[in-house]
Amino acid sequence: MTKKLHPDTGIILKEAASRLDLPTRRSFLKSAAGLGTLTLLGGCDVVDGVSAENLLSKMSDFNDRVQAWLFNPRHLAREYPESMITRPFPFNAYYPRAKVPIIEPEGFRLNISGLAGKKDDWTLDRLYALPRFTQITRHICIEGWSAIGKWTGVRFSEFLKRIDADLTAKYVTFRCDDRYVTSIDMATALHPQTQLTFEFDGQTLPPQYGFPMKLRAPTKLGFKNPKHIGEIEIGNEFTGGYWETYGYNWFSGL
Amino acid sequence: MIVMIMSGWQIHNAYPTLPFEFPKPLTLGGWLGGGTRWHFAAMWVLMANGIAYLIYGLASGRLRAKLLPIRARAVVLDVKAALSGTLKHDDLATYNSVQKLLYAGAIGASVLAVLTGLSIWKPVQFHELTSLFGDFDTARILHFLAMAAIVLFLAVHVLLALLVPKSLRAMIRGR
Numbered sequence: 258m259t260k261k262l263h264p265d266t267g268i269i270l271k272e273a274a275s276r277l278d279l280p281t282r283r284s285f286l287k288s289a290a291g292l293g294t295l296t297l298l299g300g301c302d303v304v305d306g307v308s309a310e311n312l313l314s315k316m317s318d319f320n321d322r323v324q325a326w327l328f329n330p331r332h333l334a335r336e337y338p339e340s341m342i343t344r345p346f347p348f349n350a351y352y353p354r355a356k357v358p359i360i361e362p363e364g365f366r367l368n369i370s371g372l373a374g375k376k377d378d379w380t381l382d383r384l385y386a387l388p389r390f391t392q393i394t395r396h397i398c399i400e401g402w403s404a405i406g407k408w409t410g411v412r413f414s415e416f417l418k419r420i421d422a423d424l425t426a427k428y429v430t431f432r433c434d435d436r437y438v439t440s441i442d443m444a445t446a447l448h449p450q451t452q453l454t455f456e457f458d459g460q461t462l463p464p465q466y467g468f469p470m471k472l473r474a475p476t477k478l479g480f481k482n483p484k485h486i487g488e489i490e491i492g493n494e495f496t497g498g499y500w501e502t503y504g505y506n507w508f509s510g511l
Numbered sequence: 512m513i514v515m516i517m518s519g520w521q522i523h524n525a526y527p528t529l530p531f532e533f534p535k536p537l538t539l540g541g542w543l544g545g546g547t548r549w550h551f552a553a554m555w556v557l558m559a560n561g562i563a564y565l566i567y568g569l570a571s572g573r574l575r576a577k578l579l580p581i582r583a584r585a586v587v588l589d590v591k592a593a594l595s596g597t598l599k600h601d602d603l604a605t606y607n608s609v610q611k612l613l614y615a616g617a618i619g620a621s622v623l624a625v626l627t628g629l630s631i632w633k634p635v636q637f638h639e640l641t642s643l644f645g646d647f648d649t650a651r652i653l654h655f656l657a658m659a660a661i662v663l664f665l666a667v668h669v670l671l672a673l674l675v676p677k678s679l680r681a682m683i684r685g686r
């Protein structure tokens with residue numbers, strides 16, 4: 258008795274053969290489908306929940322490390338001719354213009370704290386006596402707008418040397434008289450274009466742009482350029498900053 | 512890519528390039544800070560996928576075989592055929608001229624989106640790349656236009672795939 262073939266044998270064999278043609282694609286699709294399902298299952302949670310925030314925070318920390326690694330202190334921000342300066346230069350802060358602090362120059366003192374050899378306060382007269390340089394660079398905001406401005410002040414690396422700061426420390430923190438706080442890495446603090454700024458567009462820094470002084474770091478986004486600085490701290494403890502606690506990336510280098 | 516587009520729309524809304532905002536439900540992240548967090552996380556996924564895809568496609572010759580040559584005459588003929596409803600889809604493994612043009616265009620727009628994105632992310636460190644697109648502000652506009660091209664492609668692609676249902680099976684099963 259001959260064995261009878263199943264009526265579907267031909268179709269089954271054809272199907273099997275065509276499967277063999279695409280083994281890689283299939284195994285790939287299979288595992289990809291598995292992976293995809295896994296992410297979808299987590300999906301609802303991933304978008305709204307704690308796990309998503311944790312993942313995004315980890316990615317943001319990873320991006321801090323990548324940017325620190327990418328940062329080349331010899332790469333300078335582009336400088337522009339006077340004719341390209343944006344006038345009027347936009348005002349931006351975490352509060353409206355009417356809330357800009359008015360600081361009296363006479364009683365003003367800049368405090369130094371942390372890992373520095375000379376922690377005596379600085380009066381404006383003493384700060385104004387420091388050597389100055391001018392830069393015309395592009396200020397880039399995290400919101401996407403940018404504007405070209407002219408800033409004059411002392412090279413921040415020069416200032417750090419004058420206060421005998423520990424240049425191997427990790428962070429420089431700025432505490433400001435408008436209750437703003439931010440911190441930057443030491444490599445950026447020592448970048449030749451990073452400036453402690455006393456003048457904007459040839460005039461004493463006006464209140465809306467940060468009187469009596471701001472930090473101008475053209476290798477950082479705008480929110481890492483604090484205004485109305487009242488205290489500078491050198492340290493190895495991570496201090497973060499105002500916008501950083503809400504989720505802006507800490508390094509935010511350009 | 513979808514995450515990049517939706518979080519990008521969120522970032523756009525913070526300071527619109529064009530005088531309009533994307534509807535809130537279509538954006539990702541809740542606000543500017545959340546949008547940037549998604550954007551700067553998903554960019555690694557997009558870049559890793561894109562690099563793997565391009566290296567494989569170029570090294571195996573698959574991109575060349577599938578997408579080239581693209582001839583203007585053939586594209587015009589296929590557009591006419593498509594509009595009159597007579598374009599044949601017998602062999603889905605071989606792309607027609609319009610498909611070739613649009614797929615190549617989508618790959619080009621994606622590469623442009625990544626390069627302009629890098630140049631506005633690091634305009635100082637990657638200043639050569641940024642100056643290739645003019646400056647920060649022009650690179651930002653090109654980044655926006657690349658996104659617009661990708662979104663347009665996606666819309667057409669999905670619409671046409673739905674009109675030719677057997678193509679959906681081919682995309683998943685490979686034939």
